[in-house]
Amino acid sequence: MASTAALEVLQTAGRKRASRREWLAVLNRAVRTPRGAIGLSIVGVVVLIAAIGPAFAPYPADAFVTRPFANPSLAFPLGGDVLGRDVLSRTLDGGWQLLLMAAVATLLGVAAGAAFGVTAAYFGGRWDGIIMRTVDIVLAFPQLVFALLLVSILGPKIWLIVLAVAISHAPQVARVTRAAALDICERDYVRAAQIIGMPARQVMRREVLPNLTSVLMVELGLRLTYSILVIAGLSFLGFGLQPPAPSWGYMINENRIGLVANPWGVLAPVLLIAALTIGMNTLTDAIARASLGVGRGADDALLPGITAAGAMT
Amino acid sequence: MTGNGNRTGAPASNGDGAGARTGNGEVQVRLAVEGLQVLRAPSRGRQAVDVVDEISFRVQPGEVLGLVGESGSGKTTMALALLGHVRRGLVIGDGKIIVDGQDILRLSPGELQHLRGRRIAYVPQDPSSALNPTLKVGTQLREVLDFYSSDQKVRDDRMAEMLTEVGLAAVPGILDSYPHQLSGGQQQRVGLAMAFACRPELIVLDEPTTGLDVTTQRRVLETIRDLCRSYQVAAVYISHDLAVVAEIADHVAVMYAGRVGEVGPAREVFTSPAHPYTRGLLRAIPSLTDAHVLVGLAGQPPRPGNRPPGCFFQPRCEFAIPDCEKGQPPLVEVSESGHGARCLRAVEVAGLGRAAGLREVRPASQDAAAPLLDVRNLSATYGPKTVLRDVNFAVPSRQCVAVVGMSGSGKTTLARCLVGLHPTWGGDVFFAGKPLARGIRRRSDDQLRRMQYVSQNPYQSLNPRRTVGQIVEQPLAHFERLPAGERYERVVAALTAAALRESFVDYYPDQLSGGERQRVAIARALILEPDLLVCDEITSALDVSVQASVVELLRGLQAERGLSMIFITHNLPLVRSVADQVVVLNEGVICEAGPVAEVLHSPKDPYTTQLLADVPKLDTPVGEA
Numbered sequence: 010m011a012s013t014a015a016l017e018v019l020q021t022a023g024r025k026r027a028s029r030r031e032w033l034a035v036l037n038r039a040v041r042t043p044r045g046a047i048g049l050s051i052v053g054v055v056v057l058i059a060a061i062g063p064a065f066a067p068y069p070a071d072a073f074v075t076r077p078f079a080n081p082s083l084a085f086p087l088g089g090d091v092l093g094r095d096v097l098s099r100t101l102d103g104g105w106q107l108l109l110m111a112a113v114a115t116l117l118g119v120a121a122g123a124a125f126g127v128t129a130a131y132f133g134g135r136w137d138g139i140i141m142r143t144v145d146i147v148l149a150f151p152q153l154v155f156a157l158l159l160v161s162i163l164g165p166k167i168w169l170i171v172l173a174v175a176i177s178h179a180p181q182v183a184r185v186t187r188a189a190a191l192d193i194c195e196r197d198y199v200r201a202a203q204i205i206g207m208p209a210r211q212v213m214r215r216e217v218l219p220n221l222t223s224v225l226m227v228e229l230g231l232r233l234t235y236s237i238l239v240i241a242g243l244s245f246l247g248f249g250l251q252p253p254a255p256s257w258g259y260m261i262n263e264n265r266i267g268l269v270a271n272p273w274g275v276l277a278p279v280l281l282i283a284a285l286t287i288g289m290n291t292l293t294d295a296i297a298r299a300s301l302g303v304g305r306g307a308d309d310a311l312l313p314g315i316t317a318a319g320a321m322t
Numbered sequence: 323m324t325g326n327g328n329r330t331g332a333p334a335s336n337g338d339g340a341g342a343r344t345g346n347g348e349v350q351v352r353l354a355v356e357g358l359q360v361l362r363a364p365s366r367g368r369q370a371v372d373v374v375d376e377i378s379f380r381v382q383p384g385e386v387l388g389l390v391g392e393s394g395s396g397k398t399t400m401a402l403a404l405l406g407h408v409r410r411g412l413v414i415g416d417g418k419i420i421v422d423g424q425d426i427l428r429l430s431p432g433e434l435q436h437l438r439g440r441r442i443a444y445v446p447q448d449p450s451s452a453l454n455p456t457l458k459v460g461t462q463l464r465e466v467l468d469f470y471s472s473d474q475k476v477r478d479d480r481m482a483e484m485l486t487e488v489g490l491a492a493v494p495g496i497l498d499s500y501p502h503q504l505s506g507g508q509q510q511r512v513g514l515a516m517a518f519a520c521r522p523e524l525i526v527l528d529e530p531t532t533g534l535d536v537t538t539q540r541r542v543l544e545t546i547r548d549l550c551r552s553y554q555v556a557a558v559y560i561s562h563d564l565a566v567v568a569e570i571a572d573h574v575a576v577m578y579a580g581r582v583g584e585v586g587p588a589r590e591v592f593t594s595p596a597h598p599y600t601r602g603l604l605r606a607i608p609s610l611t612d613a614h615v616l617v618g619l620a621g622q623p624p625r626p627g628n629r630p631p632g633c634f635f636q637p638r639c640e641f642a643i644p645d646c647e648k649g650q651p652p653l654v655e656v657s658e659s660g661h662g663a664r665c666l667r668a669v670e671v672a673g674l675g676r677a678a679g680l681r682e683v684r685p686a687s688q689d690a691a692a693p694l695l696d697v698r699n700l701s702a703t704y705g706p707k708t709v710l711r712d713v714n715f716a717v718p719s720r721q722c723v724a725v726v727g728m729s730g731s732g733k734t735t736l737a738r739c740l741v742g743l744h745p746t747w748g749g750d751v752f753f754a755g756k757p758l759a760r761g762i763r764r765r766s767d768d769q770l771r772r773m774q775y776v777s778q779n780p781y782q783s784l785n786p787r788r789t790v791g792q793i794v795e796q797p798l799a800h801f802e803r804l805p806a807g808e809r810y811e812r813v814v815a816a817l818t819a820a821a822l823r824e825s826f827v828d829y830y831p832d833q834l835s836g837g838e839r840q841r842v843a844i845a846r847a848l849i850l851e852p853d854l855l856v857c858d859e860i861t862s863a864l865d866v867s868v869q870a871s872v873v874e875l876l877r878g879l880q881a882e883r884g885l886s887m888i889f890i891t892h893n894l895p896l897v898r899s900v901a902d903q904v905v906v907l908n909e910g911v912i913c914e915a916g917p918v919a920e921v922l923h924s925p926k927d928p929y930t931t932q933l934l935a936d937v938p939k940l941d942t943p944v945g946e947a
Contacts, residue, residue: 031787197783198793201846204741205797206762206770219787 031222038299045295051288055281059104066098071253078270088271091263100277103255107244108285110171111236117175118236119229122182123221127213129183130190141187144180152177152239157248165248174239178232189224193217223300230293234286241282257282351420352556353381353404353524358417360399360408362626371627373399373412374580376650381573383523383554386547388571388588390564392603392865393836394623396580397560401528404558405444406434421524440469443517445527449509453501459512460497466519480519488515488545507538511545518549525550527559531566535728535892536936543570543938562865564607565895565938568592573660576600579624579634581650586661592940596656596663596672598641604676606870608895610922610937614680616899618871622835633665641667683877683899692755694719694854694886695740695773700749702732702739702910709735710747710910717854717903722880722887724901724918726894728933732910733890734778737858740888741775754853771801774847778859780839784831790817791827794846801850812849820845821875837868844875856888861896873900894937898922906930 039045068074072094079089087096129140150158156173163169193199194217202212243249244258252259257278264274358377364370374396381387391397399412406426408414418425426437438444446452454462463484467477485491488511493504501509510530517525527546531539547570550557561567567574567588574591576584576599584597595601602619621638624630630637632647639646645666654668655661665671693716702710709732717723727733738744740751745761752758753773759765774797777783784793794813798804804812814824820841831839840860847855857876861869873896879885889900897904897918904921906914906929914927925931 196785197777197779198785200743200777201775201783201843202796203762204743204770204775205800205850206765206767207800216785220785222787 031219032226035223035226035296035300039292039295042295042299044291045299048288048290048292048295051284052292055104055285055288056108058101058281059108062101062104066095066101068095068098070094070099070102070255078264078267078274080271081273087273087277090260090271090274091267096260096264096271096274096277099255099260100257100281103257103260103278104281106167106250106254107237107240107257110167110174110240111233114171114174114240115178115229115233115236117171118178119182119225119232121175122179122184122228123186123218123225125179126183126186126188127190127217127221130187131194131209131213131217133194137187140183144183147176147180148184150177152235153242156239156243157246160243160248165251167250170240170243170249174236177239178235182228182232185224185228186221189221190217193220223296226300227293227297230289230296234289234293237282237285237289350383351380352383352385352422353558354418354420355379355404356418356420358400358403358419359415360396360403361413361415363411363413369627370415372415372580373626374403374577375415377417377582379573379575379582379585381524381556381558383556384551385573386550386557386559386571388567388574389558389560389577390562390567390574390603391577392562392623392867394625395577397562397577398528399580400577401444401526401558401560404524404526405438405442439466439522440520441523443520443522443525445510445513445517445525445530447529447532449506449513449530450501452513453509455501457500458497459499459501459504463497463512463515463519466516470520484515484519487518487549488512489541490515505538506534507542510534510542514542514545514549518553518555521553522555525555525557527557529561529563530559532561532563536894536933536938537728539566539938540569540936546570563938564592564603564866565940568940569938576603579629580626581634581664583635583665584661584663585653586657586663587659590657590659590661592676594656594672594675596654596661596668597635597665598639598667598671599635600663601671601674601676602638602640603867604940605680606867607940608870608873608893608897608899610895610898610934610939613683613898613919614677615683615877616870616873617680618869618874619867620871635665641665641671643667692719693717694754695888696750696752697740698750698752700736700739700747700751702735702744702747704735708910710739713749713907713910713912715903715905715912715915717886717888719853719886720880720884721902722876722889722900723903723905724897725888725890725905725907726892726897726933727907728892730909731907733892733907734858736907737775737856737888737890741773741856742770767801771797771850772853773856774850774852774854775856776840776843776847776858776860779863780836780843780860781863783843784839786831788830789827790822790829790831790834790842793831793842794827794849797846798849813845816845816849817842819848819879821871835868836864837872840864840868840872841875844872848879851883852885854886854888856890858890859892862891862893869896876900894922894933906933 040049073092074095075085075089075093077089077091077093079085079093081088085095085097087100090096090099125140125144129137155177156170159173160169199212199216202216240249241258244256245262247259247262249258250256260278261275268275356378359375360373361370362373377400379387389397389400399409402408403414404419406419406429414427419427421442426434429437463481467480470480471477485496490496490508490511493508504512513530531542534542543566546557549555559567559570571588574586574588575582576591576597578599584591584595584600591600592604595604605617606619608616619638624634632649633651636642636646643666651664651666653662653664656663656669656672662668695717697713697715700710700713701708713736715723725733725736735744739747742760742762742765747760750757753769758769762770791813794816795809798809798812813827817824817826822838822841822845834842861872864872876887877900880887891897901918904915904918905912906921906927908929914921914925914930921930922934925934
């Protein structure tokens with residue numbers, strides 16, 4: 010047995026000391042796949058346009074600089090809009106608010122949903138019943154209708170739109186999180202924490218939640234896609250940033266009457282929103298696949314199941 | 323019990339698929355594997371490495387070959403290769419698999435497909451996942467029989483015959499039930515019926531009795547043996563459990579690191595192992611009849627691509643000599659019956675025998691002091707079902723009490739009641755003289771600290787997102803506010819006590835082997851310096867050689883620290899080496915209790931007697947069970 014220690018040194022030498030930020034690891038793996046790289050580049054381009062676009066807009070977004078529905082020209086590469094404003098400037102200026110609102114709404118919605126889902130799974134029984142039945146009731150409203158309902162009662166305020174979208178996300182996230190957490194809550198390491206009398210909140214935060222990272226990442230990506238669509242949709246319907254401020258959603262609405270005269274007034278925002286959604290979805294799909302590979306021995310055969318996430322939109 | 327009526331004439335009566343038979347006079351070889359090699363396919367800068375290599379063996383009709391190995395030895399890869407199949411990422415590199423004179427590796431995928439199910443059958447490890455849960459058993463059996471004959475009458479006859487053979491004929495409505503309505507043993511019998519349905523020539527069984535109770539296991543093994551004999555099927559039985567293989571196999575091949583280390587007639591291999599690895603495995607197995615100190619094997623088997631120079635076992639081998647590093651040892655014959663091992667010192671090792679030099683376990687002193695834990699009239703329910711009824715026993719200070727019983731006997735519920743995870747129980751439990759509350763919240767910190775729990779599955783008991791250091795530290799951090807330095811020292815001390823080195827602090831659970839994980843779980847339980855350790859089946863997920871070292875660790879701790887233990891297990895021979903007292907649970911009721919030697923040697927209760935009779939034993943001669 011004297012050689013045992015030496016042998017162990019030999020055998021453990023090969024083991025990596027990896028620092029484990031799981032979400033970083035998953036993201037890293039996802040981006041290294043073709044799918045992830047394509048998704049990330051598409052999202053990156055659109056986000057870049059929205060974020061630094063305002064600085065490069067050649068004209069003020071609300072200035073009447075040309076005639077209505079002017080054809081594209083050198084001075085106005087995407088032509089003029091319904092009131093003779095520069096489409097390029099309005100496009101560059103009209104995205105950041107949509108993205109910011111979508112991001113905040115998604116974060117809020119996923120955080121709330123995860124909290125409810127984990128609580129329901131951890132306590133089970135009566136709590137599970139109360140939380141999940143409430144979730145069912147909220148789920149009964151279609152997302153867009155729910156947001157419209159709130160906004161039309163309380164008025165088109167930005168914070169209200171964000172809140173409405175967040176609330177409409179929470180139940181779906183709660184469902185998914187609960188399902189994943191049910192399994193984790195049965196694990197022996199959760200029992201081990203309970204046995205020493207650790208308070209429930211601490212057990213959930215330290216033992217359960219970290220093991221839901223990849224599930225939550227996929228949810229985050231998926232919900233972000235929905236948020237963008239719902240907020241752009243609300244904006245199209247006139248609930249959002251109020252004119253004359255530019256926003257992609259409302260641009261589609263105000264320019265659609267001139268679709269034949271200058272299609273870019275509609276096409277530019279439509280293409281950007283479409284690209285963002287498709288890119289986000291592709292990236293999410295790659296993350297879902299990558300997160301499966303994180304546990305050792307993940308089988309490729311499992312993949313068709315998870316890609317349903319991508320097929321949902 | 324089964325199939326006797328068909329023993330004669332059954333194989334002859336079926337004209338199809340009989341295939342090539344060698345002449346009557348000479349010895350028939352049904353399956354011959356020659357120089358088989360399976361590689362991990364090279365990809366993205368990774369070199370091709372062999373998973374299994376240089377595998378050769380022969381099986382005759384009616385004979386069972388036991389293919390033994392610990393996890394990672396390549397036995398499942400072998401099993402699938404015998405069907406001409408490899409898992410994704412693997413390729414068959416070289417070699418022949420000859421079934422009745424035909425090399426199946428040269429067949430086209432279509433021909434191979436035709437062979438599977440008809441001439442070569444496979445019984446997978448887990449029957450519950452092998453059967454389709456949405457189809458009735460009858461539907462699934464009929465699916466297989468479509469290959470057997472196109473005549474409805476013949477198929478119906480065969481179906482009835484099959485059910486009788488596997489002992490399912492008496493189960494009412496079996497064909498109309500769904501797999502989940504059957505017990506594990508019945509499910510495995512359905513699997514066997516499907517495998518034997520078309521009267522194959524070769525059958526590959528991949529640990530078909532894992533997860534079954536000893537009684538069910540024994541019956542399934544009997545069925546397999548009867549069927550193989552009566553149909554003259556050549557069978558390859560793959561298992562990690564040497565005792566099970568001893569019960570069923572005529573010949574044994576022991577695998578280590580993808581090579582066959584030793585082959586030979588089962589009885590010879592088990593009584594006088596010629597390879598030091600086989601010998602090590604056998605010495606790690608507890609025995610029902612004598613309480614010997616279990617000797618584990620140091621270190622871990624090498625992974626593919628990371629194998630040592632020379633003999634693969636050489637770094638762990640107590641018999642190693644300098645020559646062992648020079649090259650793969652050849653197969654050395656140690657007897658005329660075909661018993662041989664790939665070891666330079668095979669003859670010498672075989673001469674030693676299995677049991678030479680095993681130490682007896684010294685029983686703990688029996689002091690009559692007040693018991694540490696006193697369980698009185700404990701009853702527990704799960705919903706409407708009573709799981710435990712009037713359980714009475716005591717755990718004396720510094721002693722180990724084993725609780726044994728089959729699945730469903732209530733032994734895990736008992737553990738969960740004691741540690742407070744199952745708060746709906748009645749009766750009284752006194753811990754160190756004080757009554758124990760039912761739920762965790764109502765117990766004092768002192769009680770929580772002094773009783774610790776180690777659970778069954780080391781793959782589920784450690785949070786994969788935390789380092790070993792954080793895991794072990796957790797109970798300490800919960801109960802005491804210590805400066806970081808002191809806390810670290812305590813963590814290291816606990817790891818050392820569990821025979822782990824300080825460097826493990828930074829590892830994550832998925833970097834550890836099963837045995838190491840279980841040691842981490844033990845370290846976590848030890849860090850609070852408890853008086854009582856409740857161990858729930860803690861070795862059931864481990865290989866025998868690892869089990870041996872974990873058990874010896876616990877025995878050492880018990881002697882050193884004066885720990886008391888409740889050791890819950892279904893493994894009766896293990897009890898012999900571990901425990902001082904034993905409590906036998908049957909359907910929630912204690913049917914027998916007493917000192918281990920007494921209960922296992924001369925059981926008074928018929929249930930205990932039956933259990934003991936059903937335990938697979940290494941020394942049972944083949945065919946006499």
